[in-house]
Amino acid sequence: MELQLSENQTFIAQTVRDFAARHITPFRNQWDDEQYLPLEVFRQLGELGLMGVLVPEAYGGSGLGYSEYVTAIVELAVADPSIALSMAAHNSLCTNHILEFGNEAQKQRWLPKLASGEWLGAWGLTEPNTGSDASNMRTVAHRQGDHWVLNGAKNFITHGRSGHVAVVIARTGAVGDSRGMSAFVVERGTPGFAGGKKEDKLGMRLSETAEMVFTDCRVPTENLLGEVGEGFIQSLKVLDGGRISIAALSLGIAQGAYQHSVAYAKEREQFGQPIANFQAIAFKLADMATQIEAARLLTFRAADLKNRRQSVNKESAMAKYLASEVACQVANEAVQIFGGYGYCKDFPVEKYYRDAKLCTIGEGTSEIQKLVISRAILK
Ligand SMILES: Cc1cc2nc3c(=O)[nH]c(=O)nc-3n(C[C@H](O)[C@H](O)[C@H](O)COP(=O)(O)OP(=O)(O)OC[C@H]3O[C@@H](n4cnc5c(N)ncnc54)[C@H](O)[C@@H]3O)c2cc1C
Incomplete structure (x- = not known):
């Protein structure tokens, strides 16, 4: 690498x-x-x-x-x-x-x-009652001649309202059957497809998160991706790659919060000297830098494996798990280094702190990453 x-x-x-x-x-x-x-x-x-x-x-x-x-x-x-x-x-x-x-x-x-x-683009897997347990989804697609008819709702979807086109996973078989779901491309403007509630979020507020609602939404059969029954298995593969991007997102948050912290620690004076002179602050910076390097190595390693078309199931989960937790820890310490100013919107660390939390949730929570990693180890 x-x-x-x-x-x-x-x-x-x-x-x-x-x-x-x-x-x-x-x-x-x-x-x-x-x-x-x-x-x-x-x-x-x-x-x-x-x-x-x-x-x-x-x-x-x-x-x-x-x-x-x-x-x-x-x-x-x-x-x-x-x-x-x-x-x-x-x-x-x-x-x-x-x-x-x-x-x-x-x-x-x-x-x-x-x-x-x-x-x-948007991508709809999650539903109101099925997040981590996505394969238990209730949105259904029934075949009617040369169309599939979709009914149900997806929530927490990035660009759920504004996306021009969405890949939607819906049930085409029995509940509990991992081969009972299929993936469809649905364009905005298709009758029966509407954006629903837009979430008012803690962070990541420029990124739209909204519901997608399907009411007798007729999708032509040529919009089916792959074969009937492959949708959930396809999604797991898509998420293997997607988790590398959330690891990268986490790394960027941590890096940004750290860079601002170093500059501030050198500039802010208390007790007649820069706060960077206090070991309590310098050691925070040392911890932040070390955690970021570890997250960077795992993230670029997963990217390298993906480039070489190797399996990244465990590696992308490890990168996402570590980097997202690091983003939260580093952003938390950055706010601490900034003191009261860190708690205000005039400095960017306040926003990194709010934005970071999504990274331990989206595309599989930290707990789910640990499930993926431990299953790979124990199989
Ligand atoms: C800003 C944002 C953007 C998103 N974008 C998209 C998108 O574009 N497309 C999409 O499909 N989804 C999207 N999501 C949904 C996201 O992937 C889910 O929120 C996530 O997978 C968690 O599901 P949940 O929220 O239903 O939590 P739940 O699954 O209800 O989990 C609640 C808690 O229980 C824990 N838990 C659940 N099951 C287990 C278990 N087996 N073992 C241990 N702990 C467990 C979880 O780790 C968590 O701590 C987005 C979410 C957000 C917040």
Whole structure:
């Protein structure tokens, strides 16, 4: 595994930093207050090639690998974690599900619009009563001639209202059968498909999280991804890759909180000297830096394995588990280092602290990551 950033990665990191400094950082507090999803930013990210990072050039994407993808998410998350979350969900979940399991016609139809950022993607697995236990879902799809008819609701869906297209997993077989679910592409505007309640969240407030509701929603059979009964198994594979992106998101949050903490600790004086001179603060920085390096190694290792098309089931869960817990710990210590200022919105650590918590929940909680890891160890 290469530990130095490649020329490509260095270029991507600098491009994202420059872009964020002009188009994200000046507005993020206002957007955070208003829970505003800045669609124009995603179109611009599309122009930079960041809305189809893993999509081959033949379908309008950048044709890059997971290492470049992780680099882009880390830098975006330093600037604003919720933009990074939306970008990651669009790339890893919706777009990647179509890329991995769609047929040629489906790829031709949806990937160019998604990769260009013209369309924002959503991915619906979670339901009000089935989160960690997603395979127990109740949204159903019944075949009627050349259509599937969907009924049910998905909740906590990133871009559940604003997504132009969604990959939706619905039950096509018996409850309790892991082969009883199938994946469908549903375009916004399809009769019977509506966005529902938008969540008012603690953090990640620029990233829209909303319900998707299906009422006798007729989806043409050509929108089925892969075979009937493969939907849940496909989803687990999609999540294996997606968890690398949440690890990257966590890493960016931790890195951002740490960088601000180092600068502040050198600048803030108490008792006639910079607070960095106090061992209590210096040791916090030492712990933060060490945890971040550990999270970075696991995240780039998982990305490297994924690039080499090896199984990352355990490795992506480890990276996501460690990095997300590190993001919370580092953001917590960053607020402590900033003291009262850390608790106020004038400094970015307050926002990292709120945003970080999602990382231990989305795409499988820390407890579920430990289930995945322990099952892999004990099988
Ligand atoms: C901002 C945000 C964005 C999201 N985006 C999407 C999206 O785009 N698409 C999508 O499909 N979903 C999305 N989700 C849903 C997310 O994946 C779920 O919230 C997550 O999987 C947890 O499910 P739950 O919230 O129902 O919690 P539950 O499953 O109810 O878990 C509650 C608690 O019980 C624990 N628990 C549950 N089962 C076990 C077990 N077997 N062993 C030990 N502990 C257990 C959990 O770890 C947790 O601590 C999003 C969520 C949020 C908050």
